[in-house]
Amino acid sequence: MVAESAGPVAPRLKDVAEAAGVSVKTVSNVVNGSVQVAEETRARVQRAIDVLGYQPNVTARRLRTGRSGVIALAFPELPSPYFAELAVEVIAAARRHRCTVLMDDTGGDPAAELRIASGLGDPMIDGVILSPLGLDQAELLARGRQIPLVLLGEADLGPVADRVHIDNVSAARDITRHLVEQGHRRIGAIGWQDPYPRATAQQRLLGYTQALEEAGQPVDASLFPPVRAYFRPDGAAAMRRLLKLPERPDAVFCFNDLLALGAMRAAHEAGLRIPEDIALAGFDDVEEAEYAIPSLTTVAPDKRRIAELAVNCLLERVENVYDGPSRMITPGYRIVVRESSRRG
Known part of the structure; x- marks a missing residue:
């Protein structure tokens, strides 16, 4: 036998x-x-570890250290290239600490965001990294399970949790200033939301208007038509509106790369050359920006650094290395000048 x-x-x-x-x-x-x-x-x-395929025993780790090594990560629009690329960096940063990442897509729904911020009711989750869109400060303060939490993005919910975000106003000002320095005198903007602008729209419009004012250029509301969302069709629709103006813009700053790619398509359909007839710039530096034709000038947040800081902040809370007041951490960005705005 x-x-x-x-x-x-x-x-x-x-x-x-x-x-x-x-x-x-x-x-x-x-x-x-x-x-x-x-x-x-x-x-x-x-x-x-990689060669042998070793996997930590989560149950044993929980008994030994009081933590499981599982963290939750949630974005409002996971299919968005920016969030997808940032998620990859967060997973890589967590892996360096031998942590596992549980991912979710909230759709910007406040109830879903609150559930994530409370740890999904799962005692195995050590902490949460969340990019909120619809959640407000009162809801966050009233969340059920007060587990370690790090917030990402533009939404300022006060000193309720550590927050990692780039300076959107400064970045929008710098990219608009670049268009001014290229000699453009009628610069549009795509990304404003009306009547309920998100923090992203507010901050990036502020940076745009500051750059125009510094250059002595008028701020013309007809040059920033509202959009419903931040996807390619929205950018294309807004660009078509701009091109119908009696005096069309000679450059456009889009509040994310997807809007810019949609705007690029609309300009191409109208027979305009980029950047000879109209220059374009975006925000986020998603992979598609580099490979578009023409390649897209954009603001490049340091996604790797954002992810590292978020994971480190969270684990410092989880492991009781830091239990002080909430921190606001601002990693850097750079302006990547490509074919869509480069003259000569």
Whole structure:
């Protein structure tokens, strides 16, 4: 009689330690995200983990440390290229701390955002990274389970949680200033929302108007037609409205790259050359911006740094490394000048 095989034995910490030539304690430090490990050693241990396919025992970790290593991440529009690219960076940053990311798409619904901010009612979730769209401060303060929370994005909900965001006003001012410096004198903007503008629209319009005022150019409300959302069709529709004006713009700043790509299509359909007849600039530096024809000038937030800061802030709260007042952290950005605005 042949005994049935019990299947392959899962690799243990000891197996990883032997493969990497380090102690079990060192492997444990790497798995648990300890900073007290040299980078070369950490990389060697990580290679052994990857080769052996080692997976931490979540239940055992919970019993030993009081945390599971599971964090939740939620965006209002996960299919959006910017959020998708940022999600990849958050997952990579969490993985470096041996954490698992549970993802959700809130659709900007306040009830869904509140449920995420409360940890989905799941005691296995250590903390939450959330980009809120519809949630307000009172709702956030009244959330059920007060677990560690880091907010991303433009919405300012007060000192209720750590927040990581770029300076949208400054970035919008800089990209508009670039268009001014290229010699443009009638610059439109696509991304304003009426009658209920989101924080993104408010801040980016403010930066745009500041740049025009600095250049001594008039702020003409007809040059920023409202949009319903921030997708390609919305950008195309707004551009068509701008092109019907008695005096059309000679450049347009779009509040995200998808709007700019839609606007680019509308300009092409109207027989306009970019940037010779009309220049375009966007915001977010999604991958498509580099490969569009022409390639798109844009604001490039440091997505990797945003993700690293968000994960680090969250884990400092989870591990009680920091329990002070809420922090507002502002990573950098850069202006990437490409074919859509470059003259000569």
